[in-house]
Amino acid sequence: MLILDCPNCGARNTQEFRYGGEYNPRPAEPDAADDAAWSSYLYMRHNRLGLQKEWWYHRAGCGLWFLAERDTGSDKVSRTYFWSREQIP
């Protein structure tokens, strides 16, 4: 079981968290997205081997959705942090 550093609560076992998937920002103007771009947002994931930016939710804790950068090969979590507007591409 992984240990995650919740930006609010600190290091906790992952059973307290819900995994929220790859960071996959919603297109700012959905109506402007063509079908390919929209279906890519809906259905396509990178499934990276290596460093991945991903969502986690501290379900049995403070209720924070935060971002983590995790190496999917080694499970080493290099960074966890709050979402901010700078995350919007």
Place this chain on the structure above:
Amino acid sequence: MTEAVSADKMRRAAPAGQLIDHERSFIFTFDGKPVTAHPGDTIGSALARAGVQILSRSFKYHRPRGLRCCAGHCPNCLVQVGDEPNVRACLRAAQQDMVVEAQNAWPSLRRDALSLTALGDRFLPVGFYYKTFIRPRALWPAYEWVLRHAAGLGRVNADTAPATYDKQYLHADVAVVGGGPAGLSAALAAAQQGARVLLFDENGELGGHTRYKEIDRTAFGRDWGLEINDMQSPIPNLDIYTNTTVLGYYPHNYLAAVRGNRLFKIRAASVVVATGAYEQPLLFANNDLPGIMLGSGVQRLLHLYGVLPGSTAVVVTVNDDGWQVAHDLWRAGATVSAVVDLRSAAPTSQAAAFKEALEGAGARVFLDSTIVAAAGKGAVQEAIIAARGVRGGPTDGGSTRLPCDLIAVSGGWAAANELLYEAGAQIAYHESQGEFLPHALPPGIYAAGRVTGSHSLQSQIKEGREAGSAAAAYCATGKVQENFAHAGERREESAPSVEQDAHHSAIVTDGNGYENVRQGKRFVCFCEDVTDKDVRTAIAEGYRSIELLKRYSTISMGPCQGKMCSVNAILLCAHANGWSVAETGTTTARPPAKPVSLGVLAGQQMEPVKVTPVHDWHRQHGARMMVAGIWLRPEHYGDPTAEVQAVRQRVGLIDVSTLGKFRLTGPDAPQLLERLYVNRWQKLSPGRVRYGLMCNDEGVVLDDGVTACLEPQEYYMTTTSSGAEAVYEWIQWWAQSGWGDGVHVTPVSDVYAAFNLAGPQSRAVLSRLTPDDLSNDHFPYMHVRQMQIAGVPCRVLRIGFTGELSYEIHCPAGYGQFLWEALLEAGADHGISPFGVEAQRILRLEKAHIIVGQDTDALSDPFAAGLAWAVKLDKPAFLGRRSLARVSEQGPALRLAGFKMENGAPPPAEGLQIVQPEGDGALQIIGHVTSSRYSPTLQEAIGLCWLPAAMVVDGQPFTIRLDDGRLVQARVHEGAFYDPKGEKLRT
């Protein structure tokens, strides 16, 4: 011959056995016959002392099998103990009156009917799962009967009282796995540096292989740690867990271990793996006969339990260990008729002294020789020995037949590296040692001892100390010491050793040139009865990769999980393919590394549920409770049909405290609602209630519920009971990533109790408890009011899932039971009835109201689900809009529709398929039933189902296939079944 051997065995004095209390004894039974055991005995050691050689029948061919490793590594001694199947007899302590039975044997262990499969093994070729028992299809019932009787090991008694299993969490700076010389040294070194250390060993005492091998301990002084058994835990920061098996390594240094019925979950800052090695068997004809044991297994029986497993022994070895085994046997009183060393040179150092002593005692020594076959009926009676030829196999020359009742095989060692694999260590085949050894370890993981290929006590202790010290330093600093190199990293490659060469040759030669003694199977995998011929056949059939070979032949997939066969299978695979061992690679190691009972993993039988504030009342009033999601809810109070009738004709009361409830406040609350729901919110004025439908960006329905506007900046949102948690997480996700400005979302699901008072007389009942004007003009449908009911401050929503005039009353949870009882009391004159989930399901189905998650699934959009009216595509930017715009253009392929059964048929089970006969008479599946009930109001069976959109026309007939294959008819019904215009809600 056999008689004489037995008599000879009886004469000899038993060796001591360090674990055995010879002063006392007790009786247990094996297959109904009494067996004498001493305190300290395992089932296996007591049976061996009693001369019982056959402990089990093998999985596929039902061949007799006896003790082999005496360490819990091989499958040979799996027995049934009472109701518990697959107990390793060599590990389980014998107890008075224990009832032990053989497995996989019928009618008896000695005369097993299915051993006839040995004659017909052309029906069980390698990969038989994929080849035989398939055609002709009509014979499958017969095949199934045969296979069901042949398959599986042991017997499960479904009536066994559940045992108690529990879990314990442990935390440490350093966790050391394995309490042999390396592990002990590591634990002591780490503890001396102040680390909190946990030491785990699967045996009853620490010491590892030094427990059963005679070792010159004084050479290393007192401090190396074997005396720890006598130390009574003298070190406060070192906790020792014996009889505790580590099952697996999980990310971030999380270990699972089991002791008895307890599962340990261990988090450690660093882990030292000192798991040792498994001694390996060799390949020769009939290498599975009872009486053929691993050298280390013989030593365990001798030194731990004082059992001499045979009187006339042949020892076959690829290394110096076998010479010590032979010497131990001789000293214990056995006749060692021969030592067969596959190496060409005579042993040196200590083994040379053993050789001299053994030769003095009359043992024959065969150097550069191998064992070709064993022979015997039921147990080994002869070993057939020959000189090794050019390719390492037997030469064309003569063989020597040696009578014996024990063959001890020292076939070399395979590192017990499962945990290292799981931890992500880089492990490679070292030609020089013939072992898979770690050469790079992740930070915080350390290895020491035999698992790194160190076979001398001195190096094991040294490595242990270094690893323990480095692990403690890693905990203190979080850094790997720069100058620390693991033993595996330091190990230099060199030419294959003679031991490796000897072991390899014994595995990969196929006995060519020795036809006259090749009678018999050569087993690679004892669990699944896979022979070297099977392996070669599988490779010839194209399963060349080791991973495919494993899956096809099932080699290494049995109870031992490769401990006895993995290395040998890799060697065979490499040889047959003409690959190097490195090219061949290994299969993936996954937890559990050792067998574990499912009860341990399941833990206590605890399924936490939430209960409502009225729970006690429900229980006291005959409610039949059901688990609904995380909640315990009343399914009914005895008669759901009567409950439905009460609501339709008079008045009923249901506890809906389980609904999800959220308070949204702030100037931008309406904006958040607009984004979350597909329908419109901006114009919802204070005092009004609206149904809301929530979709994700795919346009799939997530949840529904009603939301009330209490004040201009205050909303009260309700969700389905089952969706409450997911909806909250969903809202939080969007609110915390850019949509949360100007709005607070507070979860209040458990803060409020909620009841639905439903039925034509609900207004009359409610008006008894409140002075407020409840008239239709003053408090109309889809409105919300704050009022005092029986003196309790309440929020009342005039909505109706049931289709009747109804009031959903929310009050602070602490008043819940008081208000519930007050409502029932006020309704007594009106014939009020509490109703449960079942009545509500019928009531809503009569109204054709959907339940999200039952009538919809992960592909259901609002257009298909008949909720198009709720979707406001002309409002901007809500979740699902982009996809729903597209769906609305194309129209749904399937639609949710109501139906009635024809000809008075009963309701079909939910989930049944809707079919359409095709030209050739075959049935095509075109839809399925999602809800169905008998409607007491309509007095016929009704339901909801998914159908091709073109068929959703009122009156359209269709066919449902029942479980037994019968076809029944139904007709589409559009709209609600009851009160289709919804007039009763609004009265």
